[in-house]
Structure formats: structure tokens, C-alpha cells
Amino acid sequence: MTSGSFYDNVPLAETDPIVVVLQKYAKDPSPKKVDLSIGVYKPEDGDIKYVFPSVKKAKTEIYNHDEGHPYHSMAGYPQFVEGAQKVVFGDDRPREGRTTSIQTISGTGAIHLGIEFVKRLGLKDFYVGVPTWGNYQGMIESEDCNVEFFNHYDKASGTADVDAVLSTIDTMPDHSVLLLQACCHNPTGADYTQDQWKQICAKLKNRHIFTFFDIAYQGFASGNKDTDAWAIRYFYDQGLEFLAAESFSKNMGLYGERLGCLHVVSKNPKNISSVHSSLVSIFRSQCSFGPLFGARIASYLFTDFKEEWDQDVLTISDRLSGLRNQILNKFKALQTPGNWEPVVRQNGLFWFSGLSKEQIEDLTESYHIYIPLNGRFNVAGFNDSNLDYIIESIDKVVRKTQTEASL
Numbered sequence: 011m012t013s014g015s016f017y018d019n020v021p022l023a024e025t026d027p028i029v030v031v032l033q034k035y036a037k038d039p040s041p042k043k044v045d046l047s048i049g050v051y052k053p054e055d056g057d058i059k060y061v062f063p064s065v066k067k068a069k070t071e072i073y074n075h076d077e078g079h080p081y082h083s084m085a086g087y088p089q090f091v092e093g094a095q096k097v098v099f100g101d102d103r104p105r106e107g108r109t110t111s112i113q114t115i116s117g118t119g120a121i122h123l124g125i126e127f128v129k130r131l132g133l134k135d136f137y138v139g140v141p142t143w144g145n146y147q148g149m150i151e152s153e154d155c156n157v158e159f160f161n162h163y164d165k166a167s168g169t170a171d172v173d174a175v176l177s178t179i180d181t182m183p184d185h186s187v188l189l190l191q192a193c194c195h196n197p198t199g200a201d202y203t204q205d206q207w208k209q210i211c212a213k214l215k216n217r218h219i220f221t222f223f224d225i226a227y228q229g230f231a232s233g234n235k236d237t238d239a240w241a242i243r244y245f246y247d248q249g250l251e252f253l254a255a256e257s258f259s260k261n262m263g264l265y266g267e268r269l270g271c272l273h274v275v276s277k278n279p280k281n282i283s284s285v286h287s288s289l290v291s292i293f294r295s296q297c298s299f300g301p302l303f304g305a306r307i308a309s310y311l312f313t314d315f316k317e318e319w320d321q322d323v324l325t326i327s328d329r330l331s332g333l334r335n336q337i338l339n340k341f342k343a344l345q346t347p348g349n350w351e352p353v354v355r356q357n358g359l360f361w362f363s364g365l366s367k368e369q370i371e372d373l374t375e376s377y378h379i380y381i382p383l384n385g386r387f388n389v390a391g392f393n394d395s396n397l398d399y400i401i402e403s404i405d406k407v408v409r410k411t412q413t414e415a416s417l
Contacts, residue, residue, distance in 0.1 A: 026144070027382055027383065028048055031380050032045070032047060032048060032380075034380065043379075043380065044378065044400060045380050046380060046387045046392070046400070047382055047386075048388065049360065049388055050260075050265060051263060051326060054393050054394065056393060061263060062263045064262075064319040064321075064322050065262060065263060065264070065307055067318060068307045068308075068310035068315055069307060072303070072306050072307065072310070081299050082302060084290050084294055085286070085289070085290050086112055086271070086305065087113060089309040090113060090271075090305035090308050090309050090312075091112065091113055093308060093311075093312030094256060095273065096312070097228065098225065098242055098271075099242070099246060100239075103243070106279070108275055108282070109246075109275050110274050110282045110285055110286040112271065112286070112290065113305060114270040114271060114300065115268045115270065115301070116270040117224065117225075117270040118149075118270070119268065119270055120272040121146070121149060121222075123293060124222060124253045125149055125153050126292050127272075127274070127288060127289060127292060128253065129154075134154070135158065135183065135185070135186045136187045136189055136222075137158050137160060137182055137186060137188050137189065138157055138159055139161065139174070139175060140160070141162065141197055141198060141384055142159075143191075143196045143224075160174050160175060167352070168351065168353075168364070169352070169356075170195070170202045175188075175202075175210060176213055179210070182219055184217065184219065185218060185220070187221075188220070188221050188222065190210075190223055190241075191223075191225070191226070192223050192228070192239065192241050193225065193228060193231045193238040194231050194238070194357050194359065194360070195358070196227075196358075196359075197360050197386035198360065198362040198386075199356025199357050200356050200357075202241070204240060204241075207240070207245075208244070215249075220253075221245060222253045222255070223241070223245075224255050225238075225239065225242065225256050226255075227257075227260045227261065227358045227359065229261045229326075230260060230261065230326060230327055230330065230358040230359060231357035233324040233327030233331075242254050245275075250275070251277050252275050254272070254275070255271075256272070256273065258270065258271075258304070258308055260359070264307065267307070268304065269305060269308060274286075330359065333389050333390075333392045333397070334361065336397055337397065338350055338353050340397065340398065341404075346408055347409065348364070349364075352364070359388055359390055360387065360388065361389050362384075363386070363387055365385040365407070365408075370382075370383055371383075372410065372411075376403075377406075
């Protein structure tokens, strides 16, 4: 009779790097400490519990018209799914019958469901631009698929490296999957321009390669959700087949509600019924039914409170843009060594600073400023009370590095 445990050989999994940063921040007793790590929107007062005004109105309506907690469709809350389609594709494209969609457990769940679906299509080789969101690789490999990397970011200019993706498309084998972030790239904030998206699309039209879009920050780049979905709509209009994984964690502030949607676009409307049934079958085996509360909130924002939601997103985008300009102006005033122009060229929550690992560690140890080791700052974490302190601290760290290098 064995006395051993079934779990004796379970290895200790590594803690997510962002969680490590947050744990260190939580233990830091300094009153000066600043968390600029995790990708959540923070208003001027820094409150992570911030609720969009439009969401508050929707929650009041839900309270006043309580529908209980029944099951709904395995494909998702119908009003939500229909509205989510329109947010990504506009009002008219869904009527053409080339698109089918299913509610998912956040954008992460949409990506995971999408990976399993394309695997059933016989597609197992994924190409991802780096630096990138760390969860892609784990999800792809968890489905016994392969992941290859190409360069996404041009350090010199602080912009997206379009030449790298174009050359990658030329060398990718047929039946490969190209994963692309539609806007507000995580972690770099560096997006392709509309002309560059056209070049990418033109290349893909001549190849038998499948495109997989991730759109997690729609509206935070330009302040207009339609503008930020431009690439997806252009690919649709050009007749390509693809998936789009959509998240409402950021542009509705519904992080904990885990609200997402997966959209599949086909050249042939005749395929939509079978595709939809396959998505529902996969979701049934994973979750059965998606959460209802967040879907109801979103449904109100798509209809009754659309103007309020549009304004909330625009307000956030304008604030992020204003903060970026303040950051750059402060660097200019201090004459901080280096190129800081990328902060205003990048979009969304994130600024990819280019700071080295050693500089980031010094920033944390000496000044109690917490960011991931890849140098990504959450711009929303800056505010009137800390912006000068943060930039002055970066200035000191950069100058210290230069002094040490000259010795």
C-alpha cells in the first residue's frame, strides 16, 4: 500500500510576472509608492474600483427590472451577442450573413475558444509578434499547437515594425494562423496605420493564411470605437476569413464580469450554421452558459445608454492622450537623455518606455515605482499628484545609468 500522494510530482508553477510586481507593491510601506503595472483604467484619483457613469445607469435599470438569474442561450445572451457584433463590424455587415458570434468568458476566453476552433480546422501553427501579451503562448501551447514569433516593435522609432510582419507573411507556411492586435497593442501601444493594415491585408489575400484578431481596448486609441475597429472592418470588406476575439473588460470597465465575444467571419454564408454549432459545442464542453450580469449591462450600453457609453470611452481616450503629452513635455523640460517621443506615438493604456531591466529595478528600489520588467507603463496610473515625481525619478535613473556607463 503506497503512502504517496497523487500530487507529489506536481511542479510549482511560476507566478505571473505582473502578480509578482503587485505582490511587491502591496508589501512596500512607502507612502510614495506608485503602481503603474496592471492594465486597468484608473481615473485621476487612482481608484481601481472606478465605474463608468454609463455602467452605473445600466446597473440601476437592471435593479429596477430584475429578471432573475435563469439560464439563457449557450451561444450567449442574445441582446448582448447582437450588440457586440455591431460594435466590431458596424450595423450593416452582420446583416450580410457572413458572421456568427458567441458570448465568451472575457477576451481571454474568446481567444482560447478561437484557438480550439481553428485547431479543429486543422490549423496548428500560430505566428505572434513580440513583445506581446504573455498569455498567448500558454493558451496556444495548451491546445498542443505551435507558436512562432516575429518582431512587432521598432525600438528606434517606437512604432510598429510593419516590414517585419510583411516579411513574416511571405515566409509563413500555408494553413498558418497570424495573430494580430487590432488596436492599443499590449504591451507596446504601437499600432499599424491604416495604410500599413492595407499592406498586410493585400499580402494575406495572396496567401492561404488565417487571421486571428484580438481587440481588447476598442475606443481607447482614437476615442471612437468605429475608428479603432477599422482594420477588422477593412479585412471583412476585402473578403478575408478570420476570427475576432472581443473584450469588454477595458472599454466598459467590466474586468471582474469576464465579458467577451468571439466572432467568426466566413466567405460563404452557407458555412455559418455549421460554424456556429461547432462554437456552441466547444463552449458547452467548457462552460455551458456565459455569465449573465455583465451581458445585461452591455446590452443597455449598446442601446439605451449608447451615447453615454460613447462619451465615457472618449473621456478616457482624451485623458490618456493628455497624460501622454504631459509626460513628453516634462521630459523635454528636464532635458532627459534619450528619445521620449514614442510616448505620444503609442496608443491606449500602455507606454513602452524602453527602460532597461536594471533601470526598472532601480526605479522600484530607489523610488518605489512599480512596472513590469519589460518597461511597460500603464499611462492611466499617472495623475496630477504623481506625474512630476514619476518623470523626475525616471530622469534620475536614466542619468545615473549614463554616469555609470561613462566611468
